[in-house]
Amino acid sequence: MTTWNLEGTRTHLFICNGSSCMRKGGEEVTLAVRDEIARLDLDRQIHTTRTRCNGRCQDACVVIAYPEGNWYRVDSPEIGRQIVRDLEGNSIESNKIYHWVNGEMMPNLAASPPEGIRKDSAVKK
Secondary structure, X not given: XXXXXXXXXXXXXXXXXXXXXXXXOHHHHHHHHHHHHHHOOOOOXXXXXXXXXXXXXXXXXXXXXXXXXXXXXXXOHHHXXXXXHHOOOOOOHHHEEEEEEOOEEEEOOOOOOOOOOOHHHHOOO
């Protein structure tokens, strides 16, 4: 098992590779994100992890950036590449579905995310 030295890492990208995201190009998005990181020589600053379902299947494919706390809807490998560049200051607000505002996760109204299942609606009373 590989153990990465994460010293110097500024951003951790979680790339959903759950079944819905994989059907919507998750493998291609993963490869594009990792290729863009390498192309820009950002391997020491940006770490990636493939995840399983992140719970936003209707937004497939989903990429999450931390510590920024931004959740992105990724329609194509090019959008994945733009996310890597966005971390350097170029904005792609239209694909950012959630972000942190005053310490709380909020939908990005510029992206008009589709309504998901609310966690509190799953609790039976």
